[in-house]
Amino acid sequence: MTSYQIEQKDIDVLGTNAKIIYTLSFEHASRHLVDISMEIHDIDQQSITVGLPVWMPGSYKIRDMIMHLGNINVYGMNGEHVKWHWHSKSSFIIETIGISSLRISYTYYANEKGVRSSHINRNHAYIVPVGTLLYVENRIDEIHHVIINRNPDQWPKITTALSPVSTKSDHIYGALNYHILLDSPIEIGNHQVLSFTLDNSLHELAIISKIPVDGNWLLEEIKRAVLIEKEFWGDLPYDRYVFFLLVAEGQRGGLEHLRCNVSAVEPSAFSDKVAAQQMMSLLVHEFFHTWNVKRIRPIELGPFDYTKENYTSMLWLAEGFTSYYDDYLSYRAGFYSQSEYLNILAQSHLGRLARVPGRFAMSIKDSSYLAWVKLYSMSPDQNNRFPSYYVKGGIITLLLDMLIIIKSNGNKRLEHALQQMYSLYKINPHTGFTENQIIEIIENSCEVSIQSELIHWLNGKDELPYHDIFSAFGLQWSDSASISQFDFYGELRPFLQKPEFVFCGWGIREESGKLFIRDIEEGTPSAEAGIGIDDEIIAINGVRVSSIKALQDCMNANGIDKKADIIAHSDGIIYNTSLKPIKQHSYSLTINHNLSSEQKHLLDYWLLRS
Structure with missing residues (x-):
């Protein structure tokens, strides 16, 4: 590898030819499958090594994405079988004596929603190239093309940071090298697409959501974020950039890419103020990674x-x-x-x-x-x-x-x-x-x-x-204990003094009317009581608890620094213990009064x- 090139403008790819070409077909999309054909030309070695990355940039974990890849076959351009064998868990060697071109066919299963994984069904296809498109060892620096075969009546839109190869076709895209290819997700379907231009750079917003959301509002907020970050850095390092947003229950997080980012939020991000602010912070975070x-x-x-x-x-x-x-x-x-x-x-x-x-x-x-x-x-x-x-x-x-x-x-x-x-x-x-x-x-x-x-x-x-x-x-950082307050009704008539919220140092998960310990914070009352992760909390002071709210109410009623008797269960054996809750801490960062001029x-x- 002579250099590490990650910059690409759409005009750089327009009209190019490639010796490594992928074709993606979706005849079996309803079964979460994509059929991939990979052509490799200009082979001048006795063998070549082909593989799939075991991790993806920006997410530092070995993920072994080849686990979802199967039905590998290698053919010459006339259809004859070509010998190959596994070299490692994520790569294989193809014997290419006398062969200048070949085709690899394989199937990839994609049924996991998220920012790091491909997902395909009858409604759309979201492709993460780093987990689906094989590389050729020692040929990573070459131009790569991707041909997308889909029914445009069913899936009319393609959104990707990959660059169009032709102005006459909307289904052939390319990258100057494999580094750029693997970092350029693809969404195919009927998603919402909006755009704006700032400083001669096109910005696209692709919203993947089963429920209607206000894309126009979000586009204006993204414009503001882009402007602020452009002012921060001085310029925009791209000609076109894509914001992918997955909106679905249980989805969160983001992943940065060279010319795009992929973020996931729950639908509440479009109806709840705090969730909306968190979404904008997430989008700012992933865009800052540019x-x-x-x-x-x-x-x-x-x-x-x-x-x-x-x-x-x-x-x-x-x-x-x-x-x-x-x-x-x-x-x-x-x-x-x-x-x-x-x-x-x-x-x-x-x-x-x-x-x-x-x-x-x-x-x-x-x-x-x-x-x-x-x-x-x-x-x-x-x-x-x-x-x-x-x-x-x-x-x-x-x-x-x-x-x-x-x-x-x-x-x-x-x-x-x-x-x-x-x-x-x-x-x-x-x-x-x-x-x-x-x-x-x-x-x-x-x-x-x-x-x-x-x-x-x-x-x-x-x-x-x-x-x-x-x-x-002139800032004051405080992690002091919280202070009890009154509830009021009517014309600010005192009604009830709120109980002091107690802190035990445990995290609880609720499963089918049972409470289990999710985590224990070291040095806290629950740790000192000898309570362990996955233990079941059965009763507090003789009262059966079957919900997180009931547990909180019992502990708050018990009060601060007073012993609470606990009946718990670990690995089939009942045990008794006790702990003394402490006050729940409240964190604040406030500006002092009477600041000095400095x-x-x-x-x-x-x-x-x-």
Whole structure:
């Protein structure tokens, strides 16, 4: 491989020829199947190796997607069978002595909805190329074409970040290389498509939903997000970009791609204000990846080895930075008010990390390195051992941004360093950044020294210095116990003092009228009581509990620091234990009264909107 090329404009592919061509057919779509034919030409070796990636960029887990691929046959162009044999679990070798062209046929089963998986039925086809389209070893840098055979009366629309090969056909698409191909999902069906143009770049919104949703409203909000992020970075690095949105019950999450992103939300995102704000933060997050991780990336993440884990200790850059800026830029875009943004930081960032004892057990760099076996395979005990590089990484980025503002006296911020990283990427797009390079760029761009603090935060397992940093901005971080309040009726007549909400440190799942322990937080009353994951909670103080609400009511009625007797069940044996609940903590990040002029200057600079 001579270089790592990920930039593609539609005009680059128009009129091209390819020696590697896939044809996708959907005669058996109702059975969740796609039939794939792959032609390979200009073969000049005695054998070639063909395979499917075992993981996908942006999702650091071995997924072995070839498990859904079958019925492999290899033919010469005249229909004669060609010998082949398995080389590994995800690759096979084809004997090609005297053969210059061949065709591979196979079937792929796709029946899993989500941002990382292909899904096909009689209504549509969503194709994730990284999990469905084979590569030819040592020919990844070549142009690849994809032909989509479908009934246009049944499935009239095709939306993809792949580029059209012809202006006369709507079913042949291409990529300059396999890296771009595998990172370009395809939606085929009758989905809703809307678009707008900003700075001569076309933006498409493809909404995949069985229920009607207000796409026009969402398009306007996405316009605002794109404008804010364009102002942040300085330009848009593409000619066309696609926002795919899957709307369905039980769906959530997102995955970034080179010229698109795929996000999933529940229908409530179009009817509930909080859910809508969360959707916009998700879209901002995935769009931010267009620059950060796809272009500004750890040196280990591109070019990729698709046959095994690609380890890096720098996912704090890829995901931590992005996890800070998703809500920050959502605030800058106006999706959050100032008070809402501070509350989001307190509850969803700082408060969330406060409930992860694993932050004292593992550094964020180790968390990143072990993402392949930790983050996407979370055990019920994982929070006690493992801090997410999303959550802790985002908070470290918050503190780093504030530290730069403090040391520059409100003249520089982290985004200035990110803009410089983007400029350096454009000079040398083939190579990522090392940790030392990132630190050097930050210090040179912002004209401050941050190396000792950042390295300590990345390698350390102690509590982060919230109070020291926040106090310079006149901010007060509190994780104090919640205070009981009154309910009122009529003309503010006191009716009932709300019970103090208690905290036991357990997570509960409800199954068919039974309550089971989902997780236990280390160092909490439930852990000290010896209650285990998957134990069943039967009764509290002699009262049978069969719903989460009943359990909460019993524990709240028991009160703070008073022993609650518990009857529980573990592996067929009943046991008795007790615990003393403590007060439920309440997290807040508030602006102090009577700010000094210096505090106000720094706070205003940090919260400045464009």
